[in-house]
Amino acid sequence: MNRLDYHSPMVRQAVETPTMLAPIMEASFTDEALRAALPADPSSIKQVILSGCGDSFASGVATYPAFEQLCQLPAQGISALYCGRYTTPAEFEGALVVLNSISGGPSRVIESARHAKAHGAFTVAFTSNPDSPLARECDSILQLKELPDTTGTPKVIAYTASCVGLFYLAAKLAETQKKIDGAEYQAVRDALYRYGTSDFAAVADTIDETVFGYMETWSKFDRYAMLGDGGDYGAALFAGFKFPESVGRMAHWDDTENFNHVGYFHRELDKIGTAMAVSADSPTLQQAIRTARVLCEMGRIPVIATDAERELFPPEAVVCTMPRAPYPWMAAGFLHIPLTLLASYPHALEPDMLAPYRNKQHPWDNGDRLRKSHIEVL
Amino acid sequence: MATITRNDCEQNALSKQVKEFAVLVPGYIDEIYARAVKVAADMAAQDAVLVRPEAVYVTGCGDSYGASMAAAPALRALLPGCTVHPVRASDLAGHVAAFRLKRGVLAMGISVSGTTQRVLDGMARAKSCGAFTIGLTGGTDSPLSRDCDRAVALPQPEVSAEPGAPAPSVLSYAISCLGVIFTGVGLALAAGTITQEQAEGYREDAKAYCAACGERCQEQADDLFVLAQELMGCDGFDFVGDDADFATAYFGSCKFAEGFGAFTVYDDSENWEHVNHFIKDTRHMATFSVISKSSPSLSRQLEQLPVVAYLGRKGVVVTDLPAERIEPQELHVISLPEAPVSWLAPAANYLALSLLASYMTALSGEQFFRGFARPWNK
Secondary structure (H helix, E strand, O other): OOHHHHOOHHHHHHHOHHHHHHHHHHHHOOHHHHHHHOOOOHHHOOEEEEEEOOHHHHHHHHHHHHHHHHHOOOEEEEEHHHHHHOOOHHHHOOEEEEEEOOOOOOHHHHHHHHHHHHOOOEEEEEEOOOOOHHHHHOOEEEEOOOOOOOOOOOOOHHHHHHHHHHHHHHHHHHHHOOOOOHHHHHHHHHHHHHHHHHHHHHHHHHHHHHHHHOHHHHOOOOEEEEEEOOHHHHHHHHHHHHHHHHOOOEEEEEOHHHHOOOHHHOOOHHHEEEEEEEOOOOOOHHHHHHHHHHHHHHOOOOEEEEOOOHHHOOOOOEEEEOOOOOOOOOHHHOOHHHHHHHHHHHHHHOOOOOOHHHHHOOOOOOOOHHHHOOOOOO | OOOOOHHHHOOOHHHHHHHHHHHHHHHHHHHHHHHHHHHHHHHHHHOHHHHOOOEEEEEEOOHHHHHHHHHHHHHHHHOOOOEEEEEEHHHHHHHOOHHHHOOOEEEEEEEOOOOOHHHHHHHHHHHHHOOEEEEEEOOOOOHHHHHOOEEEEOOOOOOOOOOOOOOOOOHHHHHHHHHHHHHHHHHHHHHOOOOHHHHHHHHHHHHHHHHHHHHHHHHOHHHHHHHHHHHOOOOEEEEEOOOHHHHHHHHHHHHHHHHHOOOEEEEOHHHHHHOHHHOOOHHHEEEEEEEOOOOOOHHHHHHHHHHHHHOOOEEEEEEOOOHHHOOOOOOEEEEOOOOOOHHHHHHOOOHHHHHHHHHHHHHHOOOHHHHHOOOOOO
16 A cells, blocks of 8 residues: 555645645744734733634643743643633733634634633734634734645644644743743744754654554554643644544543543453653653553553654554654644544545544534534623 | 343442442531641641632542542632642643742642552642642541641541452542532631631531432432443443533543443533534444533533434433423433532532443443453553
């Protein structure tokens, strides 16, 4: 089999990251655009909330550590439902609330914007549609430009771009708050661009080959477990989301410690595909390695996306090695890419597989329910 | 083959915990209350600032992580102006930024055994960063109680189980939830934000509510047994809830996994429609929605229910709403008593899910935790 014959639009969004991401970064995350997204007085920002639904929620989880480490501010990645209905006034005090939605249309992010603004937060619409309801609701806009049209396909490149955009924003906020100087800001910008383009390009083919080579085994699974800690949990979440979307199968997500308390006890291990996102600089790297060993001992051979040394993991594990990230927070924004291929290839390989999102045919025709969901500002 | 009766199913230690809940838990509450209030009073005597934390982090693994989420609304209500963060133990152990765990912050760690390594790691880190630490643990001389600044000694229920055959916990979960909740009550009392009369009122409310939930579950046992038999045709289990209801959904999913090894997923009511809504095998999928009448996202949770039915999934709603509020009618409603105080609901609204897990374990012939037999013996 020639893997290139199976390069579906979803696979391409992963393996062609460098060529797709470069124009997005160049057009969307200029210094001017990032500065315009922040309040006039950036020193007023005391904490950061990153929020959205589905993929956009996961991007906040993957990138909040960048805000904490670069800006030295409390940051959290939370779901839009939590942001809109449960976040307390104390969490909004001096908050920069970034609401991420490619379309800018779902009710929940609009509700979150209203709730955050009602409590005095500064809101940023991070969207590809500057005329969207979300964009109109927020104090500023950071526009995702040059996104390729991926209609009908689970989003991958839009998610990668979202993570990268949030990293850029973290760096800009850090610079405007004088937590890093101009040279360091530029160094972060350069490193991000290089990592998402030339660095990843150097390994993309090998990673694609590794995952495709494992497909004979992987395609026998009909349920999936995705594991990660801290920002890597965001990568695991996103990868987990792709399975229901692409192949219509269940995926479970957890951190590597909790897995040992709960998901470890799942039965029918021969049906479960397990994968992990592991940053080399994760403070819980050793725990992740131990969990990988446990999985191998159980016969649940994991696929591991990591920028750490291959030798750290059990020899039987299938390891997709990413370039070593230059900052501790950075790998989490990219480790989803190999894991996404795990959700993409089964769809491409099985001709009888229903189309992504079940083609939104009955009964999955959710139409515009997400846009019409009742908005409440409490 | 002999028919398995409800009585057969009720011989295991999980069913027995549910059966004994109404009698045992109110008694535990007196102990928990007394100990938690004393710990808070001692803290106030040491330094009044300690009972007015600016932020609280609560952590645990598995069920104890669920308890940290379940108790968060109580802490938010009792400690106004304080931000409350239920966090995974691995996050506290390394991913939560050190500057967030400064003096003026309170960290609570839950581990019934007092030996869970990741909880010990998290609490040690919180303490070293300046936070004041409280361990909630079954033993007064456990590593957790020794390592923390204070310890709330939790009652240790005697679960009638066969020797060497541990069962999924229900009573310990109740005790953990109530331990954190009443530590919050104790802090509020010591800080003067509630009166002694209010604090004792909460204690009596909790006793009455736990007894009522336990009794209601026994009344529903026949119905739950029939439901368990119907659910045996399902292969995937999807748990949905928001905030405190999410904790109950999460705990239910843990019991299904521990009990009979079910593959479970969980999410909030908004994200569900972005992700797990697309699972394709709807005929073998059961969706459990946990909905509290007082939920700030009640309108969103009610919107989700017709979609479950529309998909053709088996839908089960666990709620204290009147059954006539639940639409469409083909959903199976498990009615709960209404909590006297909204934040007490998660302390006991999981019993029906636990009993279902117990019945389904017996019906499937599975052993709890797969009998810790190979390969689940790591």
